[in-house]
Amino acid sequence: MDSERQQSMRRRPRRLRTDGIRPLVSETTLSPQDLIAPVFVDATTDDRQPIESMPGHERVPVAEAVDRVEEVRETGVEAIILFGIPESKDETGSRAWADDGVVQRATRQITDETDAYVITDVCLCEYTSHGHCGVLEASAPEDAHVTVDNDRTLDLLGKIARSHASAGADMVAPSGMMDGMVDAIRRSLDGEGFEHVPVMSYAAKYESAFYGPFRDAADGAPAFGDRRHYQMDPANAREASREVSLDVEQGADVLMVKPALPYLDVIADVRREFDHPVAAYNVSGEYAMLHAAAEKGWLDLDAVARESLLSIKRAGADLILTYFAESVAEQL
Numbered sequence: 001m002d003s004e005r006q007q008s009m010r011r012r013p014r015r016l017r018t019d020g021i022r023p024l025v026s027e028t029t030l031s032p033q034d035l036i037a038p039v040f041v042d043a044t045t046d047d048r049q050p051i052e053s054m055p056g057h058e059r060v061p062v063a064e065a066v067d068r069v070e071e072v073r074e075t076g077v078e079a080i081i082l083f084g085i086p087e088s089k090d091e092t093g094s095r096a097w098a099d100d101g102v103v104q105r106a107t108r109q110i111t112d113e114t115d116a117y118v119i120t121d122v123c124l125c126e127y128t129s130h131g132h133c134g135v136l137e138a139s140a141p142e143d144a145h146v147t148v149d150n151d152r153t154l155d156l157l158g159k160i161a162r163s164h165a166s167a168g169a170d171m172v173a174p175s176g177m178m179d180g181m182v183d184a185i186r187r188s189l190d191g192e193g194f195e196h197v198p199v200m201s202y203a204a205k206y207e208s209a210f211y212g213p214f215r216d217a218a219d220g221a222p223a224f225g226d227r228r229h230y231q232m233d234p235a236n237a238r239e240a241s242r243e244v245s246l247d248v249e250q251g252a253d254v255l256m257v258k259p260a261l262p263y264l265d266v267i268a269d270v271r272r273e274f275d276h277p278v279a280a281y282n283v284s285g286e287y288a289m290l291h292a293a294a295e296k297g298w299l300d301l302d303a304v305a306r307e308s309l310l311s312i313k314r315a316g317a318d319l320i321l322t323y324f325a326e327s328v329a330e331q332l
């Protein structure tokens with residue numbers, strides 16, 4: 001009995017927890033190079049507009065896009081993902097592929113004047129008058145059962161991606177969860193000489209209540225119904241493998257899981273099953289809730305932000321899209 005105890009007390013994990021050795025045995029590191037900062041460009045304003053539900057974030061006019069990106073780069077973060085708020089919306093979201101659209105103009109300026117790596121979000125929800133991520137089915141009644149016409153939307157996604165690439169986007173990121181979207185975009189890009197532009201697919205994107213603050217920020221909430229006919233059911237993990245393999249077959253270069261913290265199991269599964277780079281989107285609600293608790297004095301914001309991103313990496317993400325990009329990069 002006694003020797004059994006002695007035996008087990010030979011193993012003392014605490015030996016490896018002294019200040020000197022902790023960094024040597026650390027399994028995961030965070031670096032500003034892992035992070036992608038979301039940037040909102042807004043064609044409806046001449047001034048920066050603070051986003052109330054996302055403290056520290058703003059919608060900036062196109063004229064300030066370059067300044068905004070330089071602020072991000074000063075923290076050591078070199079990659080941004082651009083979201084646009086157009087000057088007007090219509091049924092098909094036609095401002096999304098306009099040559100002089102808000103994202104196209106911002107992309108041109110940013111890529112002309114900075115060395116930032118510019119990723120563009122390819123979706124229709126900020127551009128359609130009804131706020132859905134594609135064109136509606138002709139017969140859809142305006143109620144909760146409304147759904148998006150998948151195949152008609154694919155052509156539009158191809159046009160959007162091509163217009164972003166011709167404005168200079170380094171990478172495109174389709175987020176609409178349409179079946180076949182990666183293939184449609186890949187064909188559209190390759191047909192115009194943009195074979196070199198990678199696609200980061202929002203491959204396993206869940207129908208999540210954590211997107212609330214973003215929908216305020218980007219004015220992209222559905223006017224009726226919800227997105228559960230195209231985004232994934234939070235109950236499903238095995239389905240994520242099927243979703244992701246389809247995107248891999250269609251030529252996706254980077255595989256994204258979204259949201260991040262409530263879906264660490266999915267990140268870990270995708271990491272295990274595929275050898276592509278895995279991205280995770282630490283979404284607006286994940287950001288807002290930590291801020292709200294910190295404002296009350298209940299959490300140490302810098303510490304929980306760092307721990308969140310570290311956990312997302314530990315689960316298997318190589319890159320993280322996060323509203324904490326700048327503040328965490330500054331701490332590193």
Ligand code: PBG
Binds near residue numbers: 122124126214282
């Ligand atoms: C769709 C899109 C959304 C987000 C990123 N791209 C919103 C949605 O699907 O409703 C959410 C990001 C976040 O919550 O931070 N264009």
